[in-house]
Amino acid sequence: MRFEVPQFIEIEDKIFGPLTWKQFIYVAGGSGLAVVLFFFTPFLVFILFGIPVAALTFLLSFYPVNNRPFSIFMESAIRYFQGAKLYLWRKRGTGVYRGAAADEAGTPAYMPPSPTGNIASISRRLELKAIQKDIH
Secondary structure, three states: OOOOOOOOOOOOOEEEOOEEHHHHHHHHHHHHHHHHHHHHOOHHHHHHHHHHHHHHHHHHHHOOEOOEOHHHHHHHHHHHHHOOOOOOOOOOOOOOOOOHHHHHHOOOOOOOOOOOOOHHHHHHHHHHHHHHHHHO
16 A cells, blocks of 8 residues: 655645635734724724734734744744843953052062073973883
């Protein structure tokens, strides 16, 4: 027995002309709300609430954000703004530490003298000590 495997399951079916079921519901709901506002409220209230309703209807129906429906974007934005935020690091004071001697006297801070010899001799001594530890 052979079964047909759907090929494009991510793409919604067009049910009402060029509209999917979700798009049709959004457009019908927005249009219905606009009609109710037009007939039962003063014209100024219709304009003040009708324009945002029309914009939201258009965005929910036809505008994808990053190839995802606007409804998912809006839901994520609401969850982000309502949810608690965890800050792992916050920069505190921006002051620069300066040694007490440098601030008071205006002279450079104390710097210990460099070890005798150069870097190569110090490196050689460390290598010899490491070799001696390996032997014992």
